Amino acid sequence: MPQIDGKAGDWERVPDSYTYGTSYLKDTEDGHGAEIDTTDINVRVKVGWVSGLNRLYFLYEAYDDFWDFERFNPKGYLNDIFEIVVDGDMSGGPFIYNPLLPEARKWGNHPVHIQNHLAFSGYHAQNYHIFTPPVNGSWTLIWGAQPWIAAFPFAHHAYDFDLEHGASGKLTLEFWITPFDQAPFEGPDHALVSQLYENKVIGLSWSVLDFDGGERDGHFNLSHDTRMVSDASYLCAFRLMPLEKDQKPQIKADWSFGLMEHKDRTVAFRDESLGAVEAWYWDFGNGAYSTEQHPVYQYPESGVHYNVTLEVSGPAGKDKKTRFWEVMVP
Known part of the structure; x- marks a missing residue:
């Protein structure tokens, strides 16, 4: 930017x-x-x-x-x-x-x-x-x-x-x-x-x-x-073109999420990280975690905002991304 x-x-x-x-x-x-x-x-x-x-x-x-x-x-x-x-x-x-x-x-x-x-x-x-x-x-x-x-x-x-x-x-x-x-x-x-x-x-x-x-x-x-x-x-x-390969970071954490229909308090997380990623560590914001690439997690309570973090690692090192107050479980 x-x-x-x-x-x-x-x-x-x-x-x-x-x-x-x-x-x-x-x-x-x-x-x-x-x-x-x-x-x-x-x-x-x-x-x-x-x-x-x-x-x-x-x-x-x-x-x-x-x-x-x-x-x-x-x-x-x-x-x-x-x-x-x-x-x-x-x-x-x-x-x-x-x-x-x-x-x-x-x-x-x-x-x-x-x-x-x-x-x-x-x-x-x-x-x-x-x-x-x-x-x-x-x-x-x-x-x-x-x-x-x-x-x-x-x-x-x-x-x-x-x-x-x-x-x-x-x-x-x-x-x-x-x-x-x-x-x-x-x-x-x-x-x-x-x-x-x-x-x-x-x-x-x-x-x-x-x-x-x-x-x-x-x-x-x-x-x-x-x-x-x-x-x-x-x-x-x-x-609107994507970044050229030589302009992209070697590793960058990124992710999105969506609420699953007909499953109360259940969120599907999707890894959208860049680079060669070998390991994923998800912190769901309430003490629970996952090492899957695309985890699905059911929160124990509703009506709460969660700060969720994804940390990725690979040959080029580590990176993490937190989305603050975005994951709302109705």
Whole structure:
């Protein structure tokens, strides 16, 4: 799990083959997918996930020959942007403008526009306009009705840069976000977090919007289609890959459990440890133990939480995992 501090050091273990550089992008500003001049702008993106956490981690490193971060200049343009869109359940389709509400595309206080914004924009896929670098205290603009998704505990970020407006230089951005299957404007109490697990396929893409002195110099796009910013059907398919073998610990204890039906107070435990394991020692939290790999145990009393520990051992050594207050016997 990377530490979000704006430093790229803890991403060095990620192989270069997992890096998305400028060559993966096309300039879709004019719709023709032109190649990008890397002396103008050059970027590297790494994406990761951590088992058990419904978060997507990003490392964004960018060189630009003209950093534009006046944000709202007299011509009405935004500053340089790293824009990402995520669709955690691959539901696809428009997610900014409801195609059944044509008036929704007209900005203003029209009742239909307000209805679309509150009930549709960003609901099933989320768009983040990330400022590079941030100005006026905001790190990202959420294109939708749920600005709360950009705040902790649903997102976290850190930058490293020493730039002046109009000058060249390098910026590093580290962040993580939480994808949502449902993200209503009412807030997180009504939201549904996307569940992330090994080999799941999600929708994801990003764009780099480069401004040079107020004029937009390009819209560099991973999906090679600018419609990705408002329609999740134009995102790329990303598979949540398992760790490479050389990245896995030699031995690591892990386990899960489930209550057995029609057997009172009986719990089935399953060993899910990594590495070469030769011996198992289960402590059921009440003085009882087992040396089986996948034991089944009937607790003597109900209505109690138990702290259960599995210790495994093998040629590479020992490891153990305790799950605190999770095993509840009804």
